[in-house]
Amino acid sequence: MLLPMAPTDSLFLLGESREHPMHVGGLAVFTPPEGASAADVRAMFDAALIGDQVAVPFRKRARRSVTSLGQWGWDTLPHHEVDLEHHVRRDALPQPGGMAELMTLVSRLHGTLLDRSRPLWEMHLIEGLADGRYAIYTKIHHALADGASAMRLLRDSMSEDPHRRNMPTPWQPRNPLAAVPDAGVAVSGGxxxxxxxxxxxxxxxxxxxxxxxxxxxxxxxxxxxxxxxxxxxxxxxxxxxxxxxxxxxxxxxxxxxxxxxxxxxxxxxxxxxxxxxxxxxxxxxxxxxxxxxxxxxxxxxxxxxxxxxxxxxxxxxxxxxxxxxxxxxxxxxxxxxxxxxxxxxxxxxxxxxxxxxxxxxxxxxxxxxxxxxxxxxxxxxxxxxxxxxxxxxxxxRTPLYWNGARLESLYPxxxxxxxxxxxxxxxxxxxxxxxxxxxxxxxxxxxxxxxxxxxxxxxxxxxxxxx
Structure with missing residues (x-):
């Protein structure tokens, strides 16, 4: 069922072109907990990719049809139709793995268009930082979430408790037993x-x-x-x-x-x-x-x-x-x-x-x-x-952690x-x-x-x- 899209959100799709990508992004840099290795980080993401639950905002695909008279609307995909291996990717930095190499990679990722045939988001696990840290670059279409909302989605997936483990990723529902939000409500604003x-x-x-x-x-x-x-x-x-x-x-x-x-x-x-x-x-x-x-x-x-x-x-x-x-x-x-x-x-x-x-x-x-x-x-x-x-x-205003890894920097x-x-x-x-x-x-x-x-x-x- 195609649900209406707010006119303010559809403007970001109508105004998008190769020269004007309309997504916002965030780069989060984490320091792993003591004793953790790069293999542990990869294992956490691999485990999350096996999961069969995807939060509603990350299942929403923008689509137009005859029934909507050509207007953009939201089509909420079933959980199993979201190809997480497409949306969640791994990247490795070249030597020496400093901030210059990280920003070069993120610059390239931030300039590519999102695939409109799928839900409009990507998340990249970036390894190879020289000091043992890792980074997560997330981009999400402005029709789906603005910068403040995207940052909030990322922050909500973290905790103030450095000892908490088995935490969900940003694309997973916070509480699978909770009522599912109305798929027609846009995750925008701010x-x-x-x-x-x-x-x-x-x-x-x-x-x-x-x-x-x-x-x-x-x-x-x-x-x-x-x-x-x-x-x-x-x-x-x-x-x-x-x-x-x-x-x-x-x-x-x-x-x-x-x-x-x-x-x-x-x-x-x-x-x-x-x-x-x-x-x-x-x-x-x-x-x-x-x-x-x-x-x-x-x-x-x-x-x-x-x-x-x-x-x-x-x-x-x-x-x-x-x-x-x-x-x-x-x-x-x-x-x-x-x-x-x-x-x-x-x-x-x-x-x-x-x-x-x-x-x-x-x-x-x-x-x-x-x-x-x-x-x-x-x-x-x-x-x-x-x-x-x-x-x-x-x-x-307080330190945040994801599965024990401390959020060191959050770049908008x-x-x-x-x-x-x-x-x-x-x-x-x-x-x-x-x-x-x-x-x-x-x-x-x-x-x-x-x-x-x-x-x-x-x-x-x-x-x-x-x-």
Whole structure:
């Protein structure tokens, strides 16, 4: 039985092409428990492949038919029809088995399309790391799960108990005896779906609030005209990142102690997200400057934000986007931080003054040009709505384990799109924060200089605040 697919999810299938793979990914690096060998790790996976139970999200195949009038829907396969030997694969790194070799392999894996005749996911066990660790690279189509949801699926398969064994893999049901979720419920949502999802939700939520949308739109555009923070920007310059892209990908990542970022934020009277954005701002400035490609006007970042309404509990969160002035035209890192902090504070205050429907509508207004470019597969004739997407997603706050193996690092990998050849996604994990860079290989052939710029920018910011 073909179950309906949410329109926001089907957009990721409609907009996909060889040049625009629409899957998100995550790279998890584990340290095996003491005394464990590579053979033990392989044995655990072999045992899992023998199992005959597959969780519903990992059995959902995207399909169109005459009965659905050509619209995409979900076909939930029986357990035995899911070929786990296709979805779960093994890879080995060449010598010397360092992070460079790991990222080279993951870059290649992240650029290949998922097979639409099967459930839209893959998981790769990667062996051969020189220090005895192993890695798991997972990719899942954005129609099935966004980045935050995919990370959550991976985290939910782990435990805080280092002594726990016989744990299920991410594709296995957590509790086979529990009620099976409705196969028609999409496993999506969260900040990663912001672009098309906001437009759809805004259209529905705006019914009954039309009278309030016009003043909100006028105020949003007025802030954009005066260069203040908000959901819309009219000043993003053209950069070498804002071009058509190819299908090949290049990924890189760098981690920093979370306490180091937290201490800097405290001394700067800023948030951790302000520090993350300013580090990215200095990195982009240095990268473009060394290539004689730094525009006179500051780069603009689209920043997904979670906003909690005043006097509400945990259920009062709102999700929107802000356009942040990265102040890349300013040589002083302290001045860049001040600009970023002020811009984010202005934008948050503006969104907090809106109703949830207005937040959705204004966020959709700011992101709409990119959604059109993503769907059409080519750049529009006007200046880009923004220059880069920078996301910061909170991860697990305590150490996690899978069958005794400790999760050492969790690297997020996202989706470059037409006109946005670089994506920066950050996630915190236990005691560190990871910057995950995903770029079009043709446009950004070498991301490693950006990692060095991140290091340098953090040092400069610490010096600027007297640390």
């Amino acid at each position: 900040l990663g779906s912001a672009l098309p999802a906001m437009a759809w939700d805004a259209a529905r939520a705006a019914v009954g609030e039309v009278a309030g949308l016009l003043p909100a739109a006028v105020g949003t555009v007025d802030r954009a005209l005066h260069g203040k923070g908000g959901a819309v920007s009219l000043t993003a310059p053209h950069t070498l990142f804002n071009v058509p892209i190819s299908g090949a990908r290049h990924v890189a990542a760098r981690s920093f102690p979370l306490e180091r970022i937290r201490l800097l934020a405290k001394h700067a009277d800023a948030t951790i997200n302000d520090i993350v954005l300013t580090m990215c701002a200095g990195t982009l400035r240095a990268y473009l400057h060394t290539r004689d490609a730094l525009p006179d006007n500051p780069l603009i970042a689209m920043v997904p934000v979670s906003l909690r309404a005043p006097n509400t509990g945990a259920g009062g969160n709102r999700v929107g986007v802000l356009m942040c002035n990265l102040a890349t035209h300013l040589p002083d890192p302290a001045h860049r931080l001040e600009t970023v902090r002020n811009c984010m504070n202005e934008g948050k205050a503006a969104l907090q003054a809106m109703s949830p429907a207005q937040v959705l509508a204004m966020s959709a207004l700011g992101a709409a040009p990119l959604g059109v470019e993503m769907f059409l597969g080519r750049r529009g004739p006007l200046r880009p709505p923004f220059n880069v997407v920078i996301s910061n997603v909170a991860g697990p 990998l996202s989706i470059p799109t037409t006109g946005q050849a670089l994506n920066i996604t950050c996630t915190s994990s236990d005691d560190q924060i990871v910057f995950g860079l995903t770029g079009c290989r043709r446009t950004v052939p070498d991301l490693h200089p950006m990692l060095d710029h991140l290091d340098a920018e953090l040092d400069l910011l610490e010096t600027a605040v007297g640390l």
